Amino acid sequence: xxxxxxxxxxxxxxxxxxxxxxxxxxxxxxxxxxxxxxxxxxxxxxxxxxxxxxxxxxxxxxxxxxxxxxxxxxxxxxxxxxxxxxxxxxxxxxxxxxxxxxxxxxxxxxxxxxxxxxxxxxxxxxxxxxxxxxxxxxxxxxxxxxxxxxxxxxxxxxxxxxxxxxxxxxxxxxxxxxxxxxxxxxxxxxxxxxxxxxxxxxxxxxx
Amino acid sequence: xxxxxxxxxxxxxxxxxxxxxxxxxxxxxxxxxxxxxxxxxxxxxxxxxxxxxxxxxxxxxxxxxxxxxxxxxxxxxxxxxxxxxxxxxxxxxxxxxxxxxxxxxxxxxxxxxxxxxxxxxxxxxxxxxxxxxxxxxxxxxxxxxxxxxxxxxxxxxxxxxxxxxxxxxxxxxxxxxxxxxxxxxxxxxxxxxxxxxxxxxxxxxxxxxxxxxxxxxxxxxxxxxxxxxxxxxxxxxxxxxxxxxxxxxxxxxxxxxxxxxxxxxxxxxxxxxxxxxxxxxxxxxxxxxxxxxxxxxx
Numbered sequence: 001x002x003x004x005x006x007x008x009x010x011x012x013x014x015x016x017x018x019x020x021x022x023x024x025x026x027x028x029x030x031x032x033x034x035x036x037x038x039x040x041x042x043x044x045x046x047x048x049x050x051x052x053x054x055x056x057x058x059x060x061x062x063x064x065x066x067x068x069x070x071x072x073x074x075x076x077x078x079x080x081x082x083x084x085x086x087x088x089x090x091x092x093x094x095x096x097x098x099x100x101x102x103x104x105x106x107x108x109x110x111x112x113x114x115x116x117x118x119x120x121x122x123x124x125x126x127x128x129x130x131x132x133x134x135x136x137x138x139x140x141x142x143x144x145x146x147x148x149x150x151x152x153x154x155x156x157x158x159x160x161x162x163x164x165x166x167x168x169x170x171x172x173x174x175x176x177x178x179x180x181x182x183x184x185x186x187x188x189x190x191x192x193x194x195x196x197x198x199x200x201x202x203x204x205x206x207x
Numbered sequence: 208x209x210x211x212x213x214x215x216x217x218x219x220x221x222x223x224x225x226x227x228x229x230x231x232x233x234x235x236x237x238x239x240x241x242x243x244x245x246x247x248x249x250x251x252x253x254x255x256x257x258x259x260x261x262x263x264x265x266x267x268x269x270x271x272x273x274x275x276x277x278x279x280x281x282x283x284x285x286x287x288x289x290x291x292x293x294x295x296x297x298x299x300x301x302x303x304x305x306x307x308x309x310x311x312x313x314x315x316x317x318x319x320x321x322x323x324x325x326x327x328x329x330x331x332x333x334x335x336x337x338x339x340x341x342x343x344x345x346x347x348x349x350x351x352x353x354x355x356x357x358x359x360x361x362x363x364x365x366x367x368x369x370x371x372x373x374x375x376x377x378x379x380x381x382x383x384x385x386x387x388x389x390x391x392x393x394x395x396x397x398x399x400x401x402x403x404x405x406x407x408x409x410x411x412x413x414x415x416x417x418x419x420x421x422x423x424x425x426x427x428x429x430x431x432x433x434x435x436x437x438x439x440x441x442x443x444x445x446x447x448x449x450x451x452x453x454x455x456x457x458x459x460x461x462x463x464x465x466x467x468x469x470x471x472x473x474x475x476x477x478x479x480x481x482x483x484x485x486x487x488x489x490x491x492x493x494x495x496x497x498x499x500x501x502x503x504x505x
Contacts (some may be wrong), residue, residue, distance in 0.1 A: 034495045034496075035388075036360070101360065101361075171499075175497040
């Protein structure tokens with residue numbers, strides 16, 4: 001999969017935004033759940049467990065998918081699906097937590113189940129982005145480690161900045177749902193950028 | 208063997224770090240490991256104190272006077288009893304935030320027939336309160352190890368009612384943001400009897416003063432503000448309805464004066480220091496579950 005410089009820049013950018021959004025959503029998760037389960041240490045335990053589990057399985061499945069016919073359309077679809085899967089966090093978090101709060105007394109398992117229901121699917125799909133983007137950018141076996149390193153660097157840097165920006169500034173400037181919408185829109189723009197880069201690359205190929 | 212060496216090493220390290228810092232004059236008599244912040248008990252000048260944040264300077268959570276254990280050491284603790292001006296004879300009391308257990312213990316002594324529920328999220332604090340601060344539970348005074356928001360939400364669903372609610376869960380450096388929001392106060396209001404009173408220990412300084420004021424106002428309407436010179440704390444006294452005028456509070460103050468005197472509370476002075484005047488910026492944004500950056504505003 002030969003890529004233009006522009007195409008590679010787009011992949012690095014969307015990997016950055018993906019990493020940024022994951023940690024932004026994780027940080028907000030504590031605020032989403034605090035009204036029902038408190039802000040005790042085990043609420044954070046639940047959130048981090050579910051995020052790590054989702055990412056690990058996302059890596060596995062994303063990597064697996066990339067071994068078939070890797071293409072930009074499928075890559076873009078990850079972002080669209082992740083964005084759509086974030087919408088229930090905005091619209092259904094309260095009814096979901098009310099139900100769980102009524103049925104499970106122990107806030108440890110209540111928060112764990114809530115985190116699983118709300119965050120497993122979107123974060124899993126966002127985890128699929130990482131190995132898939134490696135596959136799209138790698139052009140030679142010797143270069144594969146370098147590409148993977150660069151992508152880890154960019155997406156983890158995004159995660160660091162997403163954590164910082166959300167906890168220091170976003171919660172001060174915006175409502176919770178506004179930040180969530182920001183992530184949804186950012187993910188959709190990622191999909192758009194990937195498709196545009198793909199169109200450009202195939203046009204150049206045709207020339 | 209290794210373990211002993213390690214323990215000695217850690218004790219030496221701990222000794223050095225404590226010695227050079229804020230507690231040079233104090234004796235540390237106990238340290239309790241906590242899921243949250245380790246709890247330290249110190250003694251100095253016949254005062255025994257519970258501290259959370261020993262390295263950041265004087266963050267006395269709660270203190271007792273070893274010579275006169277009845278006397279309340281902190282001004283804000285004494286101030287919190289101003290709620291009795293609005294409800295002089297509470298029957299069902301809820302205290303969010305245990306500390307050394309001072310407030311529930313005094314309430315237990317003052318109102319032997321009342322039932323008291325205490326909410327404390329940290330088991331280590333409960334243990335230290337029992338072992339070092341004379342906190343004794345019985346069938347009328349029960350501590351629950353639970354997040355206050357969770358307990359109050361559940362109490363609301365069960366239709367339980369309290370006529371005296373003390374919110375004192377704001378300790379040390381970190382503020383539990385989910386206990387400052389409009390939605391939380393609505394849940395508190397739901398479990399409050401029509402004649403009940405909410406006593407909230409909040410911040411007198413910092414930007415949070417304005418935010419908290421408008422948030423309480425949005426749920427309870429006009430409330431009584433209790434500030435004293437030189438105290439970083441402000442007590443909010445709120446009711447759902449029938450907020451009496453300050454002039455009407457002198458009678459209950461006289462009635463309870465003798466009962467409260469042993470605790471170092473001069474109740475006669477209190478009514479004159481209460482005010483309903485809105486001395487905050489009323490256009491401040493209300494804190495909600497969607498918007499509650501309390502720690503960034505402090």
